[in-house]
Amino acid sequence: MEMPIADVRVLNRRERLVAGLRAILPGDAVIDDVAETRAYECDALTAYRCPPMAVVLPRSTSEVAAVLRFCHDEGVPVVPRGAGTSLAGGALPTADCVILGVARMTEVLETDLDNRFIRVETGRTNLSVTGAVEEDGFFYAPDPSSQLACAIAGNIAMNSGGAHCLKYGVTTNNLLGATVVLMDGTVITLGGAHLDAPGLDLLGVICGSEGQLGVVTEATLRILPKPEGARPVLMGFDSSEVAGECVGDIIRAGILPVAIEFMDRPCIRACEAFAHAGYPDCEALLIVEVEGSDAEIDAQLEAITAIARRHNPVALRESGSAEESAAIWKGRKSAFGAMGQINDYICLDGTIPIGELPGVLRRIGDLARGYGLEVANVFHAGDGNMHPLILFNANQPGELEKAEDLGADILRLCVEVGGCLSGEHGVGVEKRDLMTDQYAAEDLEAQMRVKDAFDPKWLLNPAKVFPLAVSASRRAA
Amino acid sequence: MEMPIADVRVLNRRERLVAGLRAILPGDAVIDDVAETRAYECDALTAYRCPPMAVVLPRSTSEVAAVLRFCHDEGVPVVPRGAGTSLAGGALPTADCVILGVARMTEVLETDLDNRFIRVETGRTNLSVTGAVEEDGFFYAPDPSSQLACAIAGNIAMNSGGAHCLKYGVTTNNLLGATVVLMDGTVITLGGAHLDAPGLDLLGVICGSEGQLGVVTEATLRILPKPEGARPVLMGFDSSEVAGECVGDIIRAGILPVAIEFMDRPCIRACEAFAHAGYPDCEALLIVEVEGSDAEIDAQLEAITAIARRHNPVALRESGSAEESAAIWKGRKSAFGAMGQINDYICLDGTIPIGELPGVLRRIGDLARGYGLEVANVFHAGDGNMHPLILFNANQPGELEKAEDLGADILRLCVEVGGCLSGEHGVGVEKRDLMTDQYAAEDLEAQMRVKDAFDPKWLLNPAKVFPLAVSASRRAA
Numbered sequence: 001m002e003m004p005i006a007d008v009r010v011l012n013r014r015e016r017l018v019a020g021l022r023a024i025l026p027g028d029a030v031i032d033d034v035a036e037t038r039a040y041e042c043d044a045l046t047a048y049r050c051p052p053m054a055v056v057l058p059r060s061t062s063e064v065a066a067v068l069r070f071c072h073d074e075g076v077p078v079v080p081r082g083a084g085t086s087l088a089g090g091a092l093p094t095a096d097c098v099i100l101g102v103a104r105m106t107e108v109l110e111t112d113l114d115n116r117f118i119r120v121e122t123g124r125t126n127l128s129v130t131g132a133v134e135e136d137g138f139f140y141a142p143d144p145s146s147q148l149a150c151a152i153a154g155n156i157a158m159n160s161g162g163a164h165c166l167k168y169g170v171t172t173n174n175l176l177g178a179t180v181v182l183m184d185g186t187v188i189t190l191g192g193a194h195l196d197a198p199g200l201d202l203l204g205v206i207c208g209s210e211g212q213l214g215v216v217t218e219a220t221l222r223i224l225p226k227p228e229g230a231r232p233v234l235m236g237f238d239s240s241e242v243a244g245e246c247v248g249d250i251i252r253a254g255i256l257p258v259a260i261e262f263m264d265r266p267c268i269r270a271c272e273a274f275a276h277a278g279y280p281d282c283e284a285l286l287i288v289e290v291e292g293s294d295a296e297i298d299a300q301l302e303a304i305t306a307i308a309r310r311h312n313p314v315a316l317r318e319s320g321s322a323e324e325s326a327a328i329w330k331g332r333k334s335a336f337g338a339m340g341q342i343n344d345y346i347c348l349d350g351t352i353p354i355g356e357l358p359g360v361l362r363r364i365g366d367l368a369r370g371y372g373l374e375v376a377n378v379f380h381a382g383d384g385n386m387h388p389l390i391l392f393n394a395n396q397p398g399e400l401e402k403a404e405d406l407g408a409d410i411l412r413l414c415v416e417v418g419g420c421l422s423g424e425h426g427v428g429v430e431k432r433d434l435m436t437d438q439y440a441a442e443d444l445e446a447q448m449r450v451k452d453a454f455d456p457k458w459l460l461n462p463a464k465v466f467p468l469a470v471s472a473s474r475r476a477a
Numbered sequence: 478m479e480m481p482i483a484d485v486r487v488l489n490r491r492e493r494l495v496a497g498l499r500a501i502l503p504g505d506a507v508i509d510d511v512a513e514t515r516a517y518e519c520d521a522l523t524a525y526r527c528p529p530m531a532v533v534l535p536r537s538t539s540e541v542a543a544v545l546r547f548c549h550d551e552g553v554p555v556v557p558r559g560a561g562t563s564l565a566g567g568a569l570p571t572a573d574c575v576i577l578g579v580a581r582m583t584e585v586l587e588t589d590l591d592n593r594f595i596r597v598e599t600g601r602t603n604l605s606v607t608g609a610v611e612e613d614g615f616f617y618a619p620d621p622s623s624q625l626a627c628a629i630a631g632n633i634a635m636n637s638g639g640a641h642c643l644k645y646g647v648t649t650n651n652l653l654g655a656t657v658v659l660m661d662g663t664v665i666t667l668g669g670a671h672l673d674a675p676g677l678d679l680l681g682v683i684c685g686s687e688g689q690l691g692v693v694t695e696a697t698l699r700i701l702p703k704p705e706g707a708r709p710v711l712m713g714f715d716s717s718e719v720a721g722e723c724v725g726d727i728i729r730a731g732i733l734p735v736a737i738e739f740m741d742r743p744c745i746r747a748c749e750a751f752a753h754a755g756y757p758d759c760e761a762l763l764i765v766e767v768e769g770s771d772a773e774i775d776a777q778l779e780a781i782t783a784i785a786r787r788h789n790p791v792a793l794r795e796s797g798s799a800e801e802s803a804a805i806w807k808g809r810k811s812a813f814g815a816m817g818q819i820n821d822y823i824c825l826d827g828t829i830p831i832g833e834l835p836g837v838l839r840r841i842g843d844l845a846r847g848y849g850l851e852v853a854n855v856f857h858a859g860d861g862n863m864h865p866l867i868l869f870n871a872n873q874p875g876e877l878e879k880a881e882d883l884g885a886d887i888l889r890l891c892v893e894v895g896g897c898l899s900g901e902h903g904v905g906v907e908k909r910d911l912m913t914d915q916y917a918a919e920d921l922e923a924q925m926r927v928k929d930a931f932d933p934k935w936l937l938n939p940a941k942v943f944p945l946a947v948s949a950s951r952r953a954a
Binding site (some may be wrong): 013031038112113115116123137169170172173182186187188189190192193195196197198199200201202203204205207208209212213224225226248251252253254293295299303318327341351352353354355356384385402418419420421422423425426428431435438439440442443444445449450451452453465466 | 521589590591592593614638646647649650659663664666667669670671672673674675677678679680681682684685686689690701702703725728729730731770772773776828829830831832833845860861862888895896897898899900901903904908912915916917919920921922923924926928929930931942943949
């Protein structure tokens, strides 16, 4: 449906935009009612909110391409959105943007068990990818705590990990191919169900690019045969530093559990109250899980508990049943939610080299005391991906700002010891101005040149990832 | 040392270039003697040769930066070179280029066993990376057959794999960080000894970029604890198709050996004559290796040999000693050399989905018969990375061209079944014009925009990777 030019001219920017979108999408795919768009004003980083001009919910790659082409031609910024579970403001709207949500694109397009891949539309949730193949004995490995809700689109945008990524890698290690729509509406195909790809590996740079380069509408994902069995063991210690040393010793010994998760006392208490998993009440808890046949599990746990005993554990208990294992993981995966029921908090996502764990935990404690704030720790210890939760009272003026300052100090500490700002949540709006702590000007410039190449007008997911001053000047140029 | 402008003006292009290079490098780092530059006129794809204008062998990242900045300002193309073992012409000079070799940059810069990484200059050979940590019980996993000679620089450029990459992944899975010099002399730092990195993952796009984007001078590599033990088993079958089905069944069963290598009769005979490994004389041989404790090895081999027995093997023998294991691997790793002693050949490097293995082997046989040529197969079957060797007589006019045509048909077949042109050798000059068989115009355009972003003048490693007509017009633009 083309609109007569005279009509279009008199409409204001928003009305013109919505009319244009309605001309290329079915009626129910465009949301401009102010009350309805409010559902999209933030993601899981709820401290930041901004309603968009409009929301579109396309149902196919070609509809996504039509929306992007139109917005490109009109100079309208677009913020792609998966399930809106970003903890870093990765899907935060700007006031002049269109939200492009892939929530209605959830189909399984192809399943190939022989070649061990599944091709899905990226609005599909993480857990339902496994759901589509588990009866055949397969699973999709990356398992963010939000896996019941989060979409593959967001997993790819943030290169999401999860508790079991110590063994199986993060999203980039499990993503084989992608269909990507660029800002000008061009559709490109990257990778496929085969090893490597000739030429430049754009799949790698798309993964983790936080919607800066394109909108991923279809993904080919590696699926793995489910292991025969798995068993977690709980190890309690009387200090975080000792738990950190134990993690280092397990890794150094060349043992590769599927997961090594860490919780300190505030988290243990909150999660235990929530999940009744039988967590010991101690300063620091490790959940170490191994996989395989019963004999393999026994052999691995023997080696692991022998290492733990050298660190004088106050508790050491293997899960005795499938129900107990499920409760142990339910507790861990609800940690953020359980903490949220008793506190306001900011969740950080820095990574560090494993060997630095004990020292970094000590220094986080020192920093928190300096600010007069409490920090609870719960994270993927095995691969050095930390999630310190900074607790504060949102109703007390100035507390949020103080908590943010402490968060920035902790992330700078991660960078200082050879780690980085974000393991899996992304930079988003939250850490954009810390990027200059991580990167030299030349490093950032190289990244931004790639952004230039994919999105010369800087219309896609604006005001994120790159320091605000820098990206604003880039966009104006 | 600045040269007076009047003097420079009268020198011809080559003399001016060499004088400029001598002004920024020590005398022995610049080679312009015609006889000496001839050593650099080709790489391991010896069918293509072209002497460069000059060769430089810098000793540091800053010397590399000075060379690139100078060549950038002068508009001189630069061809980076590791050890020159490329099988795809990845280091082939152009007549107007400077070869920039990193062979003198071989230092170990940092070893951190706790955090399991080593930082090296990229001229260091693959095998000597393991050499630097093996006394401590560690190793570097990617193991190209040329590992005694090939440099880490080339491994990164080609995203090299090797026999044991089925379990440990290829270079991109083992590269944690890199120092990269861009064509204009800018030095950037990518990744590091930590999980993930915020912002755009340029490390992923640098790996496998065949020297198109920058020169990698330092690399942070993941090192792994050596397994307790390893044992190969030899499995002989009376047809390639049956061997291919056996590979599929092993992978489908969810067993992950460290390596599954395939050889057909012509390769078996050549390798046996070379290494005396006790290979059975049969149509198709699989070498399957597993790792772990003796008990773990026994358990895995029991499952694997049970699968093999269902395919009526004509031979099935576990290695009985470390010496025998070494001979078995020596035979496999010398396959290209052993074949080269009795035939001229072209070595292909296509990848396919594992499930397609039996059908593709049959169709390769059909194609070869159609051309009246013989094809010998030796490859990493477990991850679908094929290396068909097309045998021909280089002294017979027209045979090379016929062999190249057959090679192109086989690679198109790989793409047709959902695979790709190159698993680990790279595109180089060899497959540049087949890239349009793999990629749609939009896909290639996206890759070339990234090239534009890093090397706007298209001076770095010219005439490679992208179809010649396309890259020539890009360079002129």
